[in-house]
Amino acid sequence: MSITSDIIRGHTEAIILSHLTEHDSYGYQINQSIQSKTNNEYELKEATLYSAFRRLEQNGCINSYWGDETTGARRRYYSITPEGRVYLARCRADWEAAKTLIDKLI
């Protein structure tokens, strides 16, 4: 499990971007969707998630804004930018290439 986690962690940014192509979202919602897509087998640490948010925002891959919730805590929403989509496409291509290679090797 820990080896799997390490591999997945290397793709945190692509996972976030991929989720944001569906709709704008905030940290906890992204993590919940990761959990439900993996049948509770995988969950990101908040530290990993927020480090990735910061890197993505610095590189112009995502934008953020405060939601207008009237009740409860306000949420910080993230949305993907055109640059983010380009980056995601490259990540997917990289992953496909790596998958093919590793399949041949092990």
Place this chain on the structure above:
Amino acid sequence: MELKIRQYIERAFADVPKTAKNNELKESLYSDLIEKYQDLLGRGKTEEEACGEVIAGIGDLSELTQGLIREAEQQHVETVQERRRSALFVSIAVGMYILSPLAFMIFDELFHKGFLAICAFFVMVAVATGLLIYYNMTKPAWKRQQEERDDVERWLPEGDRQVYGAVSGALWVLTVAVYMLISFNYGNWHISWVIFLIAAAIQMIIRAVFATKSHH
């Protein structure tokens, strides 16, 4: 228990400079954690269990916080360098503007070369203007953004913004014209530069008038 999560986050961010951007990051992280905590309570966990699970799930925040600290230090160094550069350019340019009539007088009065005097005057004005333009064009992007955010014109409504721009522009053109007229007419260069201080004061008043107007 929510207080315990708050304290955990505050401790982790203790050394991070409290800028608006960093606070936003911290607050959004905190609101995520609280939502998770409430969810866990809803699923029947006790407060202690929920709190423990939330804090255990955060992971190692040091990569994030160290990154924010490094970024702030980097920006601080850049700000100091940038301030020195801007002070150098602006003071040389302003100095040349102020001294340009002096150059005119030296050539005119001492050497009786009227044409050279006018040339010297315009060369100094041109070089000073060139310096300011060069400085503005080579200004780093982050400083430009900062200035745009701080600028009075940003928070004025569209119509007012145009009026404000026109009034300010007219003020400074008029000031230069009055300065030239008075100084050449009366030859009182030693005192006539005060006009620029008066113009700066008028600019502040105009700014204040627009500010009060847009608050209503």
